[in-house]
Amino acid sequence: MAGKILIVDDVATNRIVLNVKLAAAYYETVQAATGAEALVLARQVRPDLVLLDVELPDMDGIVVCERLKADPATRDIPVVMITAFRDTARKMEALQAGAEEVFWKPLDEMVLLARLRSLLRARETAEQLGLRDSTYRELGLAEAPRDFAAKALVGLVAGQADTALAWKRALQAHLDDRILVLDRETALGNFAGGKVPDVFVVAADLARPGDGLRLMSDLRSRPATRYSSVCVMLPEKGREVAAVALDLGAADLLEQSADPAEMAIRLQTQITRKRQSDRLRASVADGLRLAMTDPLTGLHNRRYALPHLSRIAERAEAAGRQFAVMVLDLDRFKTINDTLGHAAGDAVLVEVAERLKSNLRAVDLIARIGGEEFLVALPDTTLEAARATAERLCRVVGARPVRLKDGASVQVTTSIGLALGGRGTRGVEDLIGLADTALRESKAEGRNQVTIRRSAARA
Template identity: 80%
Template structure:
């Protein structure tokens, strides 16, 4: 996955050990020996995650965490705190300050790396949703976010009903939300009025080892519960289970011996994140409905595509990553309209748009920017991967003729593609990059059509 991680520890040996462990997992690291330096670097470099020691010479790590979470520039950066002291009060203080996790020393490398992967995945998803939402807001199409003021729903699933009931009794003094005790079958079934739990707390082993993790995977795969948070209740000394649970998609881990106050705090944190995620998804859904889209194909149009592409470029520049831009054009489209009529031309555009969209990632941008011309942007990609994607798109459009309305025949269609790469710190302007891809497209047409050409800048 990769990413940039800020290591904050006043002991140089500790920083070096963490740097080696993270480098072996292909993370880039930045180091700070104190709280003030950590705050300065976090604001300047915007790392993907902060590994923060609780005890620092100039200020408490908890104070650093509070300041990071209070600053709009850094509040969304996940913070994992590390301490040599098994002090539950300090752990709770760190979690209340906004830390996503607190680890005791010595660190279990397998669990640490799994937790980092989990947090970075969640942040990447939130960033992409937020990126789309901000584009809609700039265009003036986003509606006001709902308040989500109603009670949350928390579902408890344990191997024994008595254990789940005990969790409920312990949580009730700390949570004002509605708590349901569920068995495995009920958790997998239909909920009244379609209201599914915002958070599931699932015992890792239920009646058999690993059964809770299988249930979590099922919940993640179903439409109704896909976006619910899942906290896995771990047995003692279950490091391997913890790592597997995180890699399978657990939102958080709760140790079986955890204090009810900690358990409730982790659940409240997941409720807050679930609601933020719901707001982002609703904003995106509203934007998709309200923004000006191409009425024929349902794709975004040029008005949306250009500012969103600019955001992709800015994010790539800030992260030093690459992204790709393609301009695609249907070959001899005018002859389709002239020979078969405009209804046939519309059917071709609709089908081609569907084939293109179904062969792209959710984070990729696709827009119809002209009569038979499309724009595609691929964030976080390499030239080789972009070429492979372009070839796949060219193939899926050309390999099957497009059926005409009412079964009146079919039309063979091919696609020419111009591809250009934006390379992190030296991408040029978005307009320049589109122009480079467009000139490459003209080269594809001139060289016989139904092919891909890569635009090379004069520099």
């Protein structure tokens, strides 16, 4: 499943229609007919997102949103509110209560699904931040969070400078942050010696229709602006542009006719998320500095990997999802050390570590846990996806020889043992043991291959 969504609507027909649409997109759903039921279910099932009707029989949907956002157990769950009344004031109330988005009925299915995908990607970043922080705390290596409370920088890019200046004048009454008008070339500059905008607002159409989306893709591909949020300003009839922009990575969509106060709320939300993302990357850097990595390869070491794997397992248990554990071992590595020397062996380990890391997701765990042994964990995966990842890792390790400093090269392959965990499985040590058993089978059956062992349920 792509994620678990709580549908809250007092009209059964509405819930059924939404359930059909979401099931077709491979989402799992749970349903509530009242605000009170929604609050209980949100705590019990911890959905990835809440679709919440504004008008409920027992309490105002906006009050439900406020309570969800005030509860530490549910405050990080994105809330999308739905209303049959085109009431701008109520929309503002919903956004101020913490809703990430508000849709009018009838729903535009294409834009709705694109928005859900976008919000779920953002939630993944927040969840990984929590996982990493809890791991560092358990290890006694947590530091106070870095202070990202300084004024943010918002960059505005429109087709005409006058248009961007009008946006700036409208936003200045609602934002305390710095606002900068940019043209396309300046936005793509290297910002040498200057602060990169935390959030860009880019018109979907610049010199030509769709130019803004191309600019967004360029911003997300460049090192200087890769981590900035990009909000797309939609043209008046921008239904298809909206869905494409979200799937290309837009953090949010702004309508030209929207109230400036609404735009400001949306930008503040993106600034907050940008700071969360900054903190996630900073926590990784702090972890490296605090010696939670293998000094040779730069990967996490066993001391970090095992507690973090426990966090992944706990999250999988709570959410009823699966995760995968792999143990990888380089084939005939001792021969490389014995014939070419330990410097050559170290060079091989460094290169293999880089190949493995570059072929995993940012949310995956990779660690060096022994001489030539690596551990990989894949959160929120399936057996098929984990198998495909393991086979890809096998291929990339052996795809080309490792070049050594003296100009020589050496061919390297790896054997992999894979085990799948989830709700009801044994502890992580047992799961690693299963993966290790599968690894030995890979070695015995000829090396350079993947063997899978299914985990056994807890007694």
